[in-house]
Amino acid sequence: MNSSGTGPANDTLVASVPRDVSRARLSVCLVFVIMGTTMGSWSSRIPEVRRSVGLDDAAWGLANTASTAGDVVSLGVVAVLIGRVSVRRLSVVGAALVLVNAPLMASATTTVALMAGLATWGFAANLLSTPMNAQAVEVERRYGRPLLSTFHACFSFGVLGGGVLGTAAASADVTPGAQLAVSSGVLGALLLVCGRWLPDEAELPRREGRLRDRMRHRFTPQLLLLGSIGFLMSFVEGSTNQWSALYAADFLHAGGALAAATYTGFAVATALARMVGDRAVDRLGHRRFLQLSSLTAALGAVIVVAWAQPVAALAGFVVLGLGVACVLPSVFGLAGKQPGLTAGEGVSVVVMGQWPGFLLAAPAIGALADLTDLRIALGTLVLSTLCVALLSRRAAAGEDGARAEGDD
Numbered sequence: 001m002n003s004s005g006t007g008p009a010n011d012t013l014v015a016s017v018p019r020d021v022s023r024a025r026l027s028v029c030l031v032f033v034i035m036g037t038t039m040g041s042w043s044s045r046i047p048e049v050r051r052s053v054g055l056d057d058a059a060w061g062l063a064n065t066a067s068t069a070g071d072v073v074s075l076g077v078v079a080v081l082i083g084r085v086s087v088r089r090l091s092v093v094g095a096a097l098v099l100v101n102a103p104l105m106a107s108a109t110t111t112v113a114l115m116a117g118l119a120t121w122g123f124a125a126n127l128l129s130t131p132m133n134a135q136a137v138e139v140e141r142r143y144g145r146p147l148l149s150t151f152h153a154c155f156s157f158g159v160l161g162g163g164v165l166g167t168a169a170a171s172a173d174v175t176p177g178a179q180l181a182v183s184s185g186v187l188g189a190l191l192l193v194c195g196r197w198l199p200d201e202a203e204l205p206r207r208e209g210r211l212r213d214r215m216r217h218r219f220t221p222q223l224l225l226l227g228s229i230g231f232l233m234s235f236v237e238g239s240t241n242q243w244s245a246l247y248a249a250d251f252l253h254a255g256g257a258l259a260a261a262t263y264t265g266f267a268v269a270t271a272l273a274r275m276v277g278d279r280a281v282d283r284l285g286h287r288r289f290l291q292l293s294s295l296t297a298a299l300g301a302v303i304v305v306a307w308a309q310p311v312a313a314l315a316g317f318v319v320l321g322l323g324v325a326c327v328l329p330s331v332f333g334l335a336g337k338q339p340g341l342t343a344g345e346g347v348s349v350v351v352m353g354q355w356p357g358f359l360l361a362a363p364a365i366g367a368l369a370d371l372t373d374l375r376i377a378l379g380t381l382v383l384s385t386l387c388v389a390l391l392s393r394r395a396a397a398g399e400d401g402a403r404a405e406g407d408d
Contacts (some may be wrong), residue, residue: 020197021142027197028139029154031132034095034187035125036158037165038102041183042121044166045176049106052176053114066115068359070122075352077123078130082344087131088200094128095191099184107177130351134344137336138199141343148329149277156271156325201343218345222396226335227353229290229391232384233327234357235364236297236320239381240266242362243374244317247304251374254310262314269321277326286330290392293330297323298385305379320381327388328354334395 050060081090101124105117133148140147162183169179244266249259281289300320304313328350335350336343368377 017143021139023194023197024135024142024199025139025147027194028132028135028151028199030187030190030194031091031095031128031135031198032151032154033158034098034191035128035132036155037162037183037187038098038158038180039125040159040162040164041166041180042102042106042162043159044163045106045170045179048170048176049108049114052109053111055111055114059111063111063115064118066119067122070119070124071126071355071359074123074126075355078127078348079352082130082134082348083342086200087134087342087344088198091128091131091135091198092191092195094124094131095195096188097124098128099188099191102184103177103181106180107175126351126355130344130348133332133347133351134201134336134342135199137333137343137347138201140333141337142199146278146281146330146333148333149274149281149326152326152329153271153274153277156267156274160267160271218341218349220338222394223335223338223341223346223349224353225391225394226331227349229331229388229395230328230350230354231357232388232391233294233324233331234354235361236301236324236357236381236384237328238358238361239365239378240317240320240324243365243378244313247374247378248310248313252308252310252313254313258310258314262310262317265314266317266321269318270325273322273325274329277329281326281330281333286334287392287395290327290330290395291389293323293325293327294385294388294392295323297327298382298389299323301378301381301385305375305382308375323385331395 053063055063078090097120101117101120105114105121108114108117133151136148136151139151165183166176166179169176241263245259245263248254248262249256254262277289284292297320300316300318300323303316303319305316306312307316331350332347335346338346365374365377365380368380
């Protein structure tokens, strides 16, 4: 039995979707594209910004701690506001802040300006993450079938598109600030048109009382489990983002093109898998899908570390990308359907678990590689994905979800 309760009637359902619901879906897709395109554009222009500011490796690493500080502040702000302030309002503010800050950050010529931009970026990105995923859950609820992976595909293709735009702009000698100003202007105009279509989550009676009591109500055993899955999968994705190309280039002595293709293969596989992930969730149910996805990711990680060859690394990271692609979207979907909580409250717990995984991935792998070697360090990806497979056996959307998934 699939977890969404839908079947062959999906085609009829899609054909009869009200206009306001389809507009809500389009507007949420736009918000995911805004986040992805800005991130991809910024990442592709980092070398030029770094040269403009004049920072060496150590100073650049130190400057980037400002982004972490912004993340931490935003996590606290969202934890307090979510469930009490409209996710639509939070989403609009977060998206607008991302777009306004991007060209300013890319135009930085001093360390102070750069750190201010990075801190604002960390704050804005985290401010946007929880409400946009909560809105995706709400659109999914209105459609009556899985849609989270498609929204995350919009983010992935936004990252890839932003990277292409950055490469083209650099080739044409367009400054990073000018490029980000143009893309932010275009995306901002689209947000002005579509922003009024952004959905809000289904309302629940507001809980009064102390903040500590309201926060404690969110941390149910099921959400703690989903947050743990979010941590582990974010660790895997963060490690791959930071170390896949370095592993191919420095440890396996691959050429520059093949090393770059190793990460690109992972990114493209992730984006493509997210395009079809919703259909697989609909057919298999969330629990079985999470188990199969994490086992696929584990297979990819095994290929990476078992065969120390550049081509094997490329193939392994592609398989890893196919496996991890839709795990976090599925986890967000489950978190947003927990009984007695708004979608935003449920999603916020997973985001809290997810964030340390991304943060710790790069330094943890680096420290372990110093003690052993990078190949052994990447073995943690095998352990992490296998742990997700075990935890996924108990993943469900509350009591009703557990009964439905039990039929898988």
